[in-house]
Amino acid sequence: xxxxxxxxxxxxxxxxxxxxxxxxxxxxxxxxxxxxxxxxxxxxxxxxxxxxxxxxxxxxxxxxxxxxxxxxxxxxxxxxxxxxxxxxxxxxxxxxxxxxxxxxxxxxxxxxxxxxxxxxxxxxxxxxxxxxxxxxxxxxxxxxxx
Amino acid sequence: xxxxxxxxxxxxxxxxxxxxxxxxxxxxxxxxxxxxxxxxxxxxxxxxxxxxxxxxxxxxxxxxxxxxxxxxxxxxxxxxxxxxxxxxxxxxxxxxxxxxxxxxxxxxxxxxxxxxxxxxxxxxxxxxxxxxxxxxxxxxxxxxxxxxxxxxxxxxxxxxxxxxxxxxxxxxxxxxxxxxxxxxxxxxxxxxxxxxxxxxxxxxxxxxxxxxxxxxxxxxxxxxxxxxxxxxxxxxxxxxxxxxxxxxxxxxxxxxxxxxxxxxxxxxxxxxxxxxxxxxxxxxxxxxxxxxxxxxxxxxxxxxxxxxxxxxxxxxxxxxxxxxxxxxxxxxxxxxxxxxxxxxxxxxxxxxxxxxxxxxxxxxxxxxxxxxxxxxxxxxxxxxxxxxxxxxxxxxxxxxxxxx
Numbered sequence: 001x002x003x004x005x006x007x008x009x010x011x012x013x014x015x016x017x018x019x020x021x022x023x024x025x026x027x028x029x030x031x032x033x034x035x036x037x038x039x040x041x042x043x044x045x046x047x048x049x050x051x052x053x054x055x056x057x058x059x060x061x062x063x064x065x066x067x068x069x070x071x072x073x074x075x076x077x078x079x080x081x082x083x084x085x086x087x088x089x090x091x092x093x094x095x096x097x098x099x100x101x102x103x104x105x106x107x108x109x110x111x112x113x114x115x116x117x118x119x120x121x122x123x124x125x126x127x128x129x130x131x132x133x134x135x136x137x138x139x140x141x142x143x144x145x146x
Numbered sequence: 147x148x149x150x151x152x153x154x155x156x157x158x159x160x161x162x163x164x165x166x167x168x169x170x171x172x173x174x175x176x177x178x179x180x181x182x183x184x185x186x187x188x189x190x191x192x193x194x195x196x197x198x199x200x201x202x203x204x205x206x207x208x209x210x211x212x213x214x215x216x217x218x219x220x221x222x223x224x225x226x227x228x229x230x231x232x233x234x235x236x237x238x239x240x241x242x243x244x245x246x247x248x249x250x251x252x253x254x255x256x257x258x259x260x261x262x263x264x265x266x267x268x269x270x271x272x273x274x275x276x277x278x279x280x281x282x283x284x285x286x287x288x289x290x291x292x293x294x295x296x297x298x299x300x301x302x303x304x305x306x307x308x309x310x311x312x313x314x315x316x317x318x319x320x321x322x323x324x325x326x327x328x329x330x331x332x333x334x335x336x337x338x339x340x341x342x343x344x345x346x347x348x349x350x351x352x353x354x355x356x357x358x359x360x361x362x363x364x365x366x367x368x369x370x371x372x373x374x375x376x377x378x379x380x381x382x383x384x385x386x387x388x389x390x391x392x393x394x395x396x397x398x399x400x401x402x403x404x405x406x407x408x409x410x411x412x413x414x415x416x417x418x419x420x421x422x423x424x425x426x427x428x429x430x431x432x433x434x435x436x437x438x439x440x441x442x443x444x445x446x447x448x449x450x451x452x453x454x455x456x457x458x459x460x461x462x463x464x465x466x467x468x469x470x471x472x473x474x475x476x477x478x479x480x481x482x483x484x485x486x487x488x489x490x491x492x493x494x495x496x497x498x499x500x501x502x503x504x505x506x507x508x509x510x511x512x513x514x515x516x517x518x519x520x521x522x523x524x525x526x527x528x529x530x531x532x533x534x535x536x537x538x539x540x541x542x543x544x545x546x547x548x549x550x
Contacts, residue, residue: 021237029239030449046453053369053382056479058464071451071464078388080451104371107196128197140204 006030006079009050017042028079031069036085039070040095043083044058045071047101052081059111066115070097072141087117096122114141129136160184164498166505166533177486179505186497191490206476209238211311211445211467218304218463218478224267227260229478230309232463235390236452237311240467241442247434249313250391255326255429256300256308257391257454260335263292264457265415268506269340272412275503276353277538281344288336298322313439323430330412330423337419344412351370352544354409358504360492361406368488371481372459373418374507377411379404379530380477384455394430408507445471458482 003129010022010030012107027131034042037066038050046052059068087094097104108119109128116139119125127134139145166179178194202221206214215230222229231253238244245253266289273281293303300306300316308314309324318326326412344350360370365378375382385393401417403410454461459481466475493504 025449026242031449053366055369055460056477058475058477058484060466060475069464071462073460075387078384080453081469093490101485102367103484104300106483107488127196131196131198131199140201 006074006077009074009077009079009081012050016045028077029082030079031082031084033084036087036094039068039083039085040097041071043070043097044079044100046083050074051076054097054101055080057104057107057111059115059117059141061115061141062086065144066092066117068094068111070082092117093120094118095120098122113139115139116142162188164501164533165266166502175397179489181493181498181501183498186499188493188496188498188501191493193208193486193489195486203476206409207473210471211473213311214473216307216310220223221478221480223304224264225260225458226305226462227256227308228454228461229463230307231257231482232452232454232456232461233465233476234309234311234452235454236450236463236465237445237467238451239452240445240448240465241450242276243312243440243442245391245440246437247392248436249438249440250437252314252316252318253309253431254392254396255318255426258324258425258429259292259296261422261457262419263289265419266292268415269344269412270299272503272506275506275534275537276350277534277541278350281340281350283341288333291329291332295326298325309441310439312442312472313437315439315440318433323433326426326430332426334420335357335425337416341416342415348548349538349541349545351409352548353541354407354412356407356409357500358408358492358507359498360488361404362404364488364491368491369484370459370488371412371484372456373411374401374420374422374459374485374488376400377414378406382460384453384460388453390454392429393425395432396425398425408503411507440489445469449454456481459485497540498533499540501531502537 003125006027008092013020014022017034017038019035019038023031025031043054047054052074055071055073058069059067065086065088068085068087072081073079074081085094085120092119096108098108098119106128108122109125111117112119112125113127113130116137123135128146140145162183164183165183166181173329176197178197180192180194181188182190182192202217209217215233218229218233219226244250257429266285270282270285270289272425273279273285296306297303299318299322301310302534308316360374360378362379365375365380370378370380371382379402381400384401386400388528398421401414401421403413447467449466451462452463454467461481462479464475464477465473468474492507496504
């Protein structure tokens, strides 16, 4: 029963955001690729209209750029919808979700300090975890960090 | 800086700062809570993290898949089963395999026993913070045999290393079942006694009821988890929403309360102990025979997500593999990461005497309260002992009112 429910949600998503690329890994784990310009709108839609909860975000330094995954959980169906987006390394900017979603506040600060992604519109983008004397513009989770 | 309002510098000269933390020699997870108070009332809270940032995510990427469980086990000493559990589920999601039934039951049993000991730990500390040291000693008295039981089953009181990718590392021997049963009987009786003693005591009720209310909409916005969410009327529990291992083969209920105050969180934890006892009993009764692990030759390239309902809420692990024998990325999210942030919403408007309790109500791996020092004009005004004293005095006042 729960599985059908998540298929309904995927159809909703496809209707509202036809450009997304959906990959179903297993019945309860779905990965959705979307352009970084649309992430804000899409996240707002997932949170406000589909009642999803932002679990966390992951930043990954890949060959093509910095990949950010926003892990949204739909608890009614027990499914994870992971929004995948790519931020180029020469212009690492993406719109912050923190203005409507306090749950995004800390993790955006964390990705900012560990991977050097700028979250535009974040109310307070100061380091969360690294110590006060950590050198600036040194991002420990980037591949070129030594 | 404040989470929602970055410009909340202390503009009002009447405001004072009460720092709580950051270091405490006994507890892990040092955190720094800066309470901004006006007289007795808390008007804002700033949270600073990172005093104990150990770079686990980075270290995990330098280890092989089989070594990582031992690393992530050391993230938290109290719920040391939760992280390897979620990690193994994540890697199993990458491979698309499931452990054999007996391993699933073993992991479920250990997960639930751990929930009991963690909830007992919280209950004892909460008792200590409101000046009921009897509750503290009493509850921990019965937490102790559980740790002995862990030692009996797995050889360690903590860091049991029971989880392994594709199964469990140790079997629970049939001759140990009666000892587990015996402990469950004891703990069932004692939990009933604590529940009655705590809920019937008018003073404890007065201290916990209506204090530190986290509204349902705040709970959703902050994405809080576990008992913190369930105490605010958000009925989420990974064990029900996305059942793994043996959780869909046993009968149990989610405990939810609507009020959002500290009492509701305490009730959730107390009643959850009964549900855990129920789960462990059923698992022992229906324990399947067979092997305890699925051999995995290779971890294929791909990504996987593992989630486990730890005592404090959902633990989340994301693992990406490129086909080598090390993860390329391992993201870890502990429940306290979300729960502690919600303190900003829960603590505002309450008194300093309640602050220690409210901050503790989310059950962070407890920190720092005894190191608090209040400075006024460069002179020490209060320290951690004073804060505890405030809390105890308030209880005493209420107690006198009731005993009149």
